[in-house]
Amino acid sequence: MFNTGKVLATGGVSMIDGAGGGGITPWATITGYATRDGINGDLHYTYAPLANYTLHSVGAAVGFWDRFELSYAHSTLTTGSTFDTVGLVADTAGGLTGQLAGTPINTGIEPFNTTIEMDIIGAKVRVFGEAIYDSDNLIPQVAIGGFYKKNKNDELLTTLKAAKTKDWEAYISATKIFFPINTLINITARYTAANQTGLVGFGGPSDEDKEIRPEISLAYLLRKDTVIGVEWAKHGDNLEGESVEIAGLNLTELQPTLETLGLGNLSGTLTQHESDWFDAFIAYFPNKNLSMTFAYAMLGDITITPDQHGFYLSLQASF
Template sequence: MTSNEQGAATAALVRTGLRGAAILAAGLLFSSNAAAGFYNDGKVLLTGGVVTIDGAGGGGITPWATISGYGTRDGINGGLHYTYAYLPNYSLNSYGGTVGFYDRVELSYTRSTLPTGSTFDTVGLVADILPGVVGDTGIQPFNTTIEMDVFGAKVRLFGDAVYTSDSLIPQVAIGGFYKDNKNKELLHTLQAAKAKDWEAYVAITKVYFPISTLVSITGRYTAANQTGLTGFGYKDRTAGGDGGSDKKKELRLEVSIATLVAKNTAFGAEYAQHGDFLDGVGVNLNGLGTAGILSAVADLDLDSLGLVSTKNLEKALTQHEDDWYDLFFAYAPNKRISFVVAYAMLGNITLTPDQHGFYLSTHLTF
């Protein structure tokens, strides 16, 4: 390349670079102008609620009719959230983002990761020692993990939860989730009918300032087992499948009551009704149901060696599900961050009882 050619190439590079810089600057200018036009954080502290484990604006386990974030009807606001619940046999990690548009529409995404500790160790061990059980049960030698994507949308229909203090009309919103559970093999073992499903809800929320209390009632139309973490509905997957299936959605009640104790602090309680699709249902190990597994274990003659109690084993292979409760304390030092500390009482989750423990959540709002 001659020096002239090099000079021309350099000039072209400079021109390209300048053009790129100009486009970038224009883009930044446009986006900052756009942000100035659309961005809004004008709601009063805590009135956007916190974020549920499903990612919707609301309490800890129950979506409210409020639109997440601090955006008023004049703009857009969003945030990121992370929730950690430490239970005897599980540790739920739920993280994602929400965006609220004009205090009307909310979109959310959340990834839930649920390491299950020792929950499925017994099932996994039985699967490993029984002859003829082959294939993937979804159970790892240690710490089987369930992962689920949750896409959410909510629309505020009418009402103002905060300011219509002289009216009985609450704020009402409808919303829905699409949940995609990634551990399909485990859901087959647990005999859930589906790994992916949608659910819909209606939320009614109102703040009663004279008693400094927020009340929110939600009706959720769903077939979820443990919010979908163990799939949706029931389908007998043992040989023959004579147990049939049941994946018909049902309406479940959820309630949040929060006492406002300061402009940035609330504490309260929540209740979420759960279904019983898998309550009392055993596991499926490649077509072998509980009875078959017990029989096969008995054939191994381990009982006589005192190694296995088939009585306890039957219990250990049977799932249960309970309604969820929690007591929570929410604190928002400013509009950029809030914290929730809760004690969650979730009862039986799949094979393990007494799943009660602490729940920590933080919501970063822009």
């Protein structure tokens, strides 16, 4: 039953949602080293210290008969001082507007180091195709899968105007290796309403419908144990241009109040944006029990902070 028969590196690595794939995109490959003859699983830990946030993702996944995959991941996003301004404004505005006086405003923002947590369960089934050995046709390996994501920060997500804290998303992935040019291509279409993969909830004040977003991974096989590549994932705009909301008040409505306090420039810095995600990676597979992925992640605007770029490290242990 237990099997580790796949060729080195062909199980892929663990993406941040826990599924087998690249770093930010699920692939059509089934995680682990099991062929159709058995079962294999892996654990992963991913660490991405960005300018204003640090993402930790820890999870486990099991691949069954190179056909079916189950995964679980727990994401923790520490936000450092990112939302301290919002917290400050909330306190100030609460005191000044009077209508909120005496009512504690719960923004979901801690005095220090507000932390966003999310649980993700995923499943994937390989539908048809052979990513590796069908070098004489262009039919890719195709898999469909889904995630159920539960963000635990209800209050902060209300402050950030997300419509939902938990939601599902579905995807279809096509993966193919082209050995004559040492290249792997994966194309994924994800049907989702996520803001920043769900770390900032799902949907926004005016739109909570899911949409199809493309994701692409391009990898060059440098050696049998080393792969380099780039990834791109389209992100949504549910919260684009939105301010934050405090106790039912849109902060832009507080603009006059803030200006009398000499805090007028705050409303600009409290406007949210979301960017597509990019990364460039090198993955090293010293053996079938361990892989190390080093990447530079360019995640752009995240909520109210721009230029969230930084290094990314992911370790995967397979058994």
